[in-house]
Amino acid sequence: MRLNEQQDKAVKTIEGALLIIAGAGSGKTRVITNRIVHMLEMGIPQSQILALTFTNKAAKEMQERIRELTGKKLQNLSISTFHAFGVKILRQDIETLGWRENFSIYDEVDKNQLIKETARELGLKTEGLDIYKIANLFSNIKIGRWTWEASNDAYKQLYDEVEAGLKLYNAVDFDDLITLPLRIFQEFPEVKEKYRERYKYIMVDEFQDTSIQQYHLMKAIADQNVAVVGDDDQSIYSWRGANYENILMFERDFPNVMEIRLEQNYRSTETILAAANGVISHNTNRKDKSLWSGNGSGKPIEVYMPEDEHDEASFIAEMIQSLRMSEGRKFGDFGVLIRANTMTRAIEEAFLAENIPHSISGGTSFFQRKEIKDIISYLRLISNHDDDINLLRIINTPRRGIGKKTIEQISAISTSQKCSLWTSINALIAASESPLSDRAKADLVEFVELIGKQRSLLLSGGKGLSKKVRAMVDEINYMDYLMAEYQKNEKAARFKFLNIEHLLSGIDSWENNPDTFDSGLYAYLNRITLLSRDDMEDEEGLLGKVNLMTIHASKGLEFPVVFIAGAEDGLIPHARSVEEGDGNIEEERRLFYVAITRAQDKLFISSCRRRRKMQTVVECTPSPFLDEIPENLVSYHEPKGAISDAEAIDFLAKMKNRFVM
């Protein structure tokens, strides 16, 4: 398919500032990839190009497509998420700020743990503290979205202590991955210059979802040639600091900007697009645009009102089976979208019952699973001894006799000496007079020796990281520990077992990937914290599976058939979100808009009459957004048996034909 006029212009315009307003399904990804290919064809070196995306998935996909189009190795082309780009900068230059190169990256769980520990040390009552809320507050403070006010002042000391803790442990959190590079650029202009000189052509995808900080980071290194691509109607990350007013800021900062609008939708039927437009037109705060489709009107949108979430799940499962037969659809043609991860369970059960292969994106990230975190914690401690949070996680896992009292004693030294736990442990071991029992001391010595030994093995260089990690898992008897821990639940044990195997094979394929230059431990750890579970999935597998994911995770994807499950008031829009502020209702509507526009041919929306929430069953009413879809586009689905006889016979006939031929 040829590029249309606007697309072509966007691809060919590589000098100067460019703002591409790309409506849903307007071939945005194609434009971006073709634009990079065009640059390469014009002789621009890979090393001068930087493309920033929002998710790892998008980055990976872009890289793949460019590889396919050019058939070249892309060794020097930088395509990454903002966060991964931040890591890259920090690995090079974080020492200017006083961290060491082997810093740890704390995820949400680690950070919450740190907050809890710190609160305990400060003598704050931990019970009654809503760690989740506090973490949220701290994050918003750090990214400059909120400021200290009388209402939250009480936590300022805790905040400062947590920050001091991060530095002491040689660790950073997710927000630091953006704010610390910015700080480096402000304080050390010569470092900034280095990056400005290298990257001459910058591109930002999903621009509407960049935060102010990310915008500043981009602007700090951008010179002239900057292209941003976005759609204000698809801005769904404001809770993370995303601000689509960046688009206005961009226009102000780059006054000579050329604006290109992509308004032809190549993805969806006219029916689906009309529904999406009907919904989004209720938003007041948006750039007006006229998306159109030349794909024909297609089939009506089907709305179904199941009894409860189990009914809903079996409706989806049965409909998938039925469409496979009647329309020859493949499992990979289906996308099932939900608002919250907790909703996966019922649907997954139905899929298992119907034998429907599926993959789930998001959810508890693979790397958040306890068994995986344990192993990673070892690796982190081995690479960064001062990493207290990870030390605490594994110092007695598997059990090695180091309990609460011993840890308290170590911790007391750390507090008084302002040093890490690792340093305290070594001091305690070396001290001739120590408050520790001989037994405790011996256990600690053994632990320190274990870590030391593994450190020299794992950092010894050369290939074979996965082998070394496997050896470590054996050395600490982790598998035995799992067996003992879950002896009452063999299934769980086996599952965790498999997860560790999965991790090891993940390391293996990473280090054998030709795109991986540095297959050392540090490089692996830096990479891994930013990954989520679906980034582990192998590509081939996904094509033959139904895709179950949150609406947020579905952004940028498309499916021939889409189910939007749980379109109920309180979920879409989410009650929690509405609670937080009035502006959120427009964001929730955009979220629904994103969900609708994922569909190519056929869209199903279900809204349960009842849904189990925690322990109780609550009555539900349909999402108010459903009323915003023009009535004439919708047909109400009548409940019926799984597959009608006619369809089954039809299917059998088709199968027979296939055999005869």
Added chain:
DNA sequence: CGTCTCCAGGTTTTT
């Protein structure tokens, strides 16, 4: 002093 067992709570969306 460390380990085991039982119980409550669940946290919107992601890097």
Added chain:
DNA sequence: CCTGGAGACG
């Protein structure tokens, strides 16, 4: 269902 924490037990 699964995790983390508190309190009993050895």
